[in-house]
Amino acid sequence: MNVSKVSLLDTGYISGLTKAYIANDASLRPFYNHYFDIENFEKAIEERQKYDINRVDLFEVLNQQHAPFYDQFTGLASTVELIKSQNTFTITTGHQLCLATGPLYFIYKIASAINLCSKLKKRYPQYNFVPVYWMATEDHDFEEINHIHIFNKKITWNKDVEGATGRISTAGIEQFLNEINQLLGDKVSDFNYFAHVLKAYLSNNSLAEATRYLVLNLFADKGLLVLDPDNNLLKDSFKDIIKKDILDQLSHAAVTDTIKQLVDQNLIKEEKIQVKPRNINFFYLKDKLRSRITLENHIYKVLETEITFNEAQLLQEIEEFSERFSPNVIMRPVYQECILPNLVYIGGAGELSYWFELKGVFDAHQIYFPMLALRNSFLWIDSKQSEKLTQLGISPAELFDSIETLTAKTLKNMGVEELLFNHEEALTRELFEQIKTKIAAIDATLAATAEGEKMKALKSIEMLAQKAAKAQKNKHDISINQLKKIKDSLFPEGGLQERYENILWLNLKFGNNIIDQLIALAEVDKKEFTIIVS
Numbered sequence: 001m002n003v004s005k006v007s008l009l010d011t012g013y014i015s016g017l018t019k020a021y022i023a024n025d026a027s028l029r030p031f032y033n034h035y036f037d038i039e040n041f042e043k044a045i046e047e048r049q050k051y052d053i054n055r056v057d058l059f060e061v062l063n064q065q066h067a068p069f070y071d072q073f074t075g076l077a078s079t080v081e082l083i084k085s086q087n088t089f090t091i092t093t094g095h096q097l098c099l100a101t102g103p104l105y106f107i108y109k110i111a112s113a114i115n116l117c118s119k120l121k122k123r124y125p126q127y128n129f130v131p132v133y134w135m136a137t138e139d140h141d142f143e144e145i146n147h148i149h150i151f152n153k154k155i156t157w158n159k160d161v162e163g164a165t166g167r168i169s170t171a172g173i174e175q176f177l178n179e180i181n182q183l184l185g186d187k188v189s190d191f192n193y194f195a196h197v198l199k200a201y202l203s204n205n206s207l208a209e210a211t212r213y214l215v216l217n218l219f220a221d222k223g224l225l226v227l228d229p230d231n232n233l234l235k236d237s238f239k240d241i242i243k244k245d246i247l248d249q250l251s252h253a254a255v256t257d258t259i260k261q262l263v264d265q266n267l268i269k270e271e272k273i274q275v276k277p278r279n280i281n282f283f284y285l286k287d288k289l290r291s292r293i294t295l296e297n298h299i300y301k302v303l304e305t306e307i308t309f310n311e312a313q314l315l316q317e318i319e320e321f322s323e324r325f326s327p328n329v330i331m332r333p334v335y336q337e338c339i340l341p342n343l344v345y346i347g348g349a350g351e352l353s354y355w356f357e358l359k360g361v362f363d364a365h366q367i368y369f370p371m372l373a374l375r376n377s378f379l380w381i382d383s384k385q386s387e388k389l390t391q392l393g394i395s396p397a398e399l400f401d402s403i404e405t406l407t408a409k410t411l412k413n414m415g416v417e418e419l420l421f422n423h424e425e426a427l428t429r430e431l432f433e434q435i436k437t438k439i440a441a442i443d444a445t446l447a448a449t450a451e452g453e454k455m456k457a458l459k460s461i462e463m464l465a466q467k468a469a470k471a472q473k474n475k476h477d478i479s480i481n482q483l484k485k486i487k488d489s490l491f492p493e494g495g496l497q498e499r500y501e502n503i504l505w506l507n508l509k510f511g512n513n514i515i516d517q518l519i520a521l522a523e524v525d526k527k528e529f530t531i532i533v534s
Contacts, residue, residue, distance in 0.1 A: 001517070001532060001533070001534045002386075002532070002533040002534070003521065003530060003531070003532055003533075004396055004397060004530075004531045004533075005526070005528040005529065005530050005531065006397045006400065006528060006529045006531065007527065007528060007529070008022055008374065008377070008527050008528060008529050009022060009023060009527075010397075010400070011377075011400045011529050012400055013349075013377075013400070013496060013529075014349055014374075015349070016268060016272060016349075016353055017031075017262070017267060017268055017352070017353045017356045018349040018350075018352045018353055018374060020267060021352060021356070021372065021374075022374060022527050027265055027267060028267060028356065030261075030359075031258065031261075031262070031267075031356040031357075031359050032355075032356060032359060032369065032371075032372060033047075033359070033368075033369040033370070033371065034047075034371050035371070036344065036371045036372060036373045036524075036525070037525070038119065038120070038123055038525050040371070041120060041123070041124060041343065041371075042124070044343055044370075044371055045089065045124070045127060045343065047368070048089065048341065048342075048343055048368055049086070050368075051366075051367070051368040053237075053338070053339060053340065053341055054237045054339070055083060055084055055086075055341070056084075057233050057234065057236070057237055057339075058083055058234070058237075058339055058340070059080065059081075059083045059084050060233060061227075061231050061233050061234055062080045062083055062225060062227065063080050065212065065226070065227070065228055066080050066216075066225065066226075069213075069216055069220060072220075073216065073220040073221055074221075075221070075223070076216075076220050079130060079223055079225060080225065082128045082130055083130065083341075085128060087126065087127050087128055088127070088128040088129075088130060088341060089127060089128070089129055089130070089341050089342065089343045090129075090130050090131070090132045090225075090340045090341055090342045090343070091113045091116050091117050091120070091129055091130070091131050091132070091342070091343060091344045091346065092113065092131075092132045092133075092134055092336065092340060092342050092344070092345050092346070092370075093109040093110060093112065093113045093131075093132075093133060093134065093345070093346040093347065093375065094109075094133065094134035094135070094136055094336070094345075094347070095109060095133070095134075095135075095136060096136045096139050096141075096144060096145045096165070097135060097136065097137060097139070097145055097165050097166060097207050097208065097211045098145045098148075099145060099146060099147065099148055099157055099176065100148050100180070100197045100214075100502060100503070100504065101214065101215070101218075101502065101503050102145060102148060102502065103148075103149075103498060103499050103500060103501065103502065104378070104497065104498040104499075104500075104501050104502065104503060104506060105348060105375065105377070105496075105498040105499060107218075107503050107515075107518065108375055108376050108377065108378060108498060108518065108522065109133075109346055109347070109348075109375045110131070110133050110215070110218075110219055110224060111376065111515070111518040111519045111522040112346050112373070112375045112376045112522040112524045113131035113132070113133070113224070113346050114131045114219065114222045114223065114224060114519050114522070115376075115519050115520070115521075115522040115523060115524070116129075116131075116344065116346070116373070116524055116525070117129040117130065117131045117223065119523070119525065129343075130223065130225060131222075131223060131224045131225070132224070132225050132226075132227055132340065132342075133215055133219075133224060133225070133226045133227070134227050134229065134336055135166065135208060135211055135212065135226060135227065135228050135229070136165075136166075136332075137164060137165065137166025137167070137207075137208045137228050137229065137230040138164045138165075138166065138229065138230050138283075138285060138290065138326040138327075138332075139164065139165050139166075140162075140163060140164055140165060140283075140290040141165075142159070142161045142165055142168070145165060146158075146159070148180075148502045148504075149492070149500050149501060149502060150180065150183060150501070150502050150504050150505050151183060151505065152492075153183060155176060155179045155180055155183070156176070157172075157173055157175075157176040159172055159173075162288040162289065163285070163286070163287060163288040163289050163290050164230060164285060164290050164326070165207055166206065166207055166208035166211075166228060166230050167206055167207075167208065167230070167287060167288075168206060168207040169205060169206060169207075170201050170202075170204060170205060170206065170207060170209075170210055173201050173202075174202075177197070177198060177201060177202070180194065180197070180504070181194075184504070184508075192507065192512045193218070193503055193504060193507050194504060194507075196213075196214055196217040196218065197214060197504075199213070199217075200213040200214035200217070208228050208230070211226075212226045212228065218503075218515060219515070222515075222519060227340075229335065229336070229339070230285075230323070230326075231323065232321075232322065232323035234339050235322035235323045235325065236322050237338060237339050238322065238335050238338050238339065239318050239319065239322040239325075241334065241335075241338060241365050241367075242282065242318050242322065242325045242327075243315055243318050244365070245281065245282075245331065245365070246280055246282060246293070246300075246314070246318075247311070247315075249279050249280065250361065250364040250365065251277055251281050251330050251331060251334075251361045251364070252277040252278060252279050252280075252281070253364075254277075254358075254360030254361045254363070254364045255275075255276075255277035255330060255357055255358065255360065255361060256277055257360055258356075258357050258358070258359060258360045259273055259276075259357055262356070262357070268353075273357070274350060274353045274354035274357060275329050275330055275354045275357060277330055278292070278328070278330075279294075279295060280292070280293045280294060280295060280300075281327065281328045281330045281331045282325050282326060282327055282328065282331060283325075283326040283327075283328060284302040284305075284307065284324055284325065284326070285323070285324050285325065285326040286324060289302075289305070290326055291303045291304050291305060292328075293325075298310065298311070300314045329354065330354075330358065330361065331361075333345070333355060333358055334358075334361055334362060334365060334367055337362070337367050337368055337369070337370060338365075338367055342368075342370050343370055343371060344370055344371040344372070344373050345370050345371075345372055345373070346373045346374075346375050346524060347372070347373075347374070347375060348374070348375055349374060352372050352374060355372055356372075373524045373525075374524065374527065375524065376521070376522040376523070376524055376530065377496065377498055377529045377530070378497075378498060378518070378521070378529075378530045378531070378532060379396070379399070379490060379496075379497055379498075379529065379530070379531045379532070380497065380506060380509065380510060380532050380534065381396060381490065381531065381532065381533045381534075382509055382510075382533075382534065383533070383534065385486050385489070385490070386533045388482055388486060389486065392410045392413060392414075392479060392482070392483055393409070393410065393413030393414075394406060394409065394410060394413075394483070396531040396533065397531065399487065399490060399491075399531075403483075403484060403487050406483060406487065407480055407483065407484075410476075410479060410480060410483055411476060411480075414476055414479065421461050421462075421464070421465050424461055425458060425461055428454065428457050428458060428461065429454065429458070432450060432451075432453065432454035432457065433454075435450050436450035436451065436454075510532075510534050511534075517532075
């Protein structure tokens with residue numbers, strides 16, 4: 001295995017607010033708390049300890065959700081027990097309940113959190129650091145998670161669903177699993193992870209339960225905890241904030257003001273804003289129902305239903321059934337930080353961008369704003385691809401360039417110089433200027449004719465240069481097509497490999513120990529894109 005690294009800023013895939021954050025741009029500093037750096041954790045821990053959380057209820061929920069796995073994973077119960085201690089802090093990442101873990105960056109997020117906890121424990125041994133995967137069980141966009149890509153084929157679980165995805169029954173998922181099984185063919189026995197996938201969905205009743213089972217089987221022995229926040233006890237810890245935010249519309253005012261500041265300071269263009277606040281940033285949640293709450297004429301209405309509340313009724317509903325109030329993208333981070341002793345949230349570039357819009361919301365509710373870290377990214381190149389790239393003279397780091405740039409580099413590496421006719425163009429211009437001067441002396445109206453002929457000649461030179469370049473390229477079509485094939489394979493549909501491929505693909509291509517390799521290499525503090533040739 002050969003590992004190389006590229007600065008995230010040099011890949012061309014990081015932009016906007018996240019790019020400014022990685023570069024430690026001073027203009028962005030008012031929009032977060034502590035800059036993510038290992039040396040800044042002492043201050044962060046000291047500040048975090050000033051914000052109380054309900055560790056008793058948190059432990060009870062985590063214990064209840066993990067107890068079925070205690071016999072299977074030695075040390076899991078001890079990890080949950082650590083949550084009771086005031087010296088224990090979490091490093092959190094979150095994601096939707098993607099089937100079979102979905103795209104690779106689902107895995108990369110968790111590997112990043114586990115690696116960071118290990119590194120922090122060495123640097124600050126007096127504290128405990130626990131990685132947490134926050135399951136987005138209350139999300140309701142099933143179409144975003146109901147498929148995976150493997151071997152250039154999209155496999156989809158077609159199912160009519162309503163409400164929160166975590167509550168979806170796994171009944172009827174067999175066809176989806178069978179399609180994967182058929183695709184793997186005689187190699188199915190080589191897939192350690194496919195066995196976990198099968199058991200996860202066939203032995204659990206809901207998508208939340210299946211996802212917890214699958215993720216724990218991949219990561220529990222690394223110290224990971226998996227939290228389902230769709231829980232009445234956890235929501236009770238959050239209900240005062242639910243009431244205040246709905247009645248006073250604090251988040252709407254805070255985010256609106258922050259967005260204005262970001263736009264006014266040219267940190268972001270208005271059309272690039274990640275999330276726009278609503279007056280009420282909560283959904284009403286029941287089985288097969290997750291609909292927005294709106295306010296009209298002093299009446300709170302649940303859209304697409306006949307459910308309404310006046311203010312007194314709404315407050316009573318929150319008090320008695322806090323679990324029915326589901327935060328949207330703006331309030332979900334506040335909920336997370338309200339119930340976890342969290343120091344860092346690890347997310348993708350888009351996630352971090354919307355977190356920068358939320359600092360005012362945290363301040364308004366007096367909730368600790370965590371450090372933000374950009375998850376690790378990886379590019380996996382197999383030995384055959386690497387060998388061909390070497391022959392073409394292309395380094396792994398250069399793969400982030402456009403195919404046009406790579407083609408030009410390849411041709412040059414093969415000794416094909418770009419045909420330039422600069423000298424000939426200059427001579428042509430000079431010749432026609434001489435001709436124009438002579439004939440203008442005879443008849444001034446002929447100068448325009450001479451100028452037109454000059455432009456025709458220059459156009460002819462340009463056309464000949466293009467034909468010559470095409471002829472050169474045609475002579476090396478096989479190599480260029482091989483380059484394009486590799487580029488398309490490593491950057492599917494023009495995007496990053498991690499946003500398309502699944503862990504099953506990685507398992508087949510690179511072996512059954514890839515989880516350990518990923519965790520070892522997932523150093524979020526380095527702010528680098530990792531390229532692995534294996």
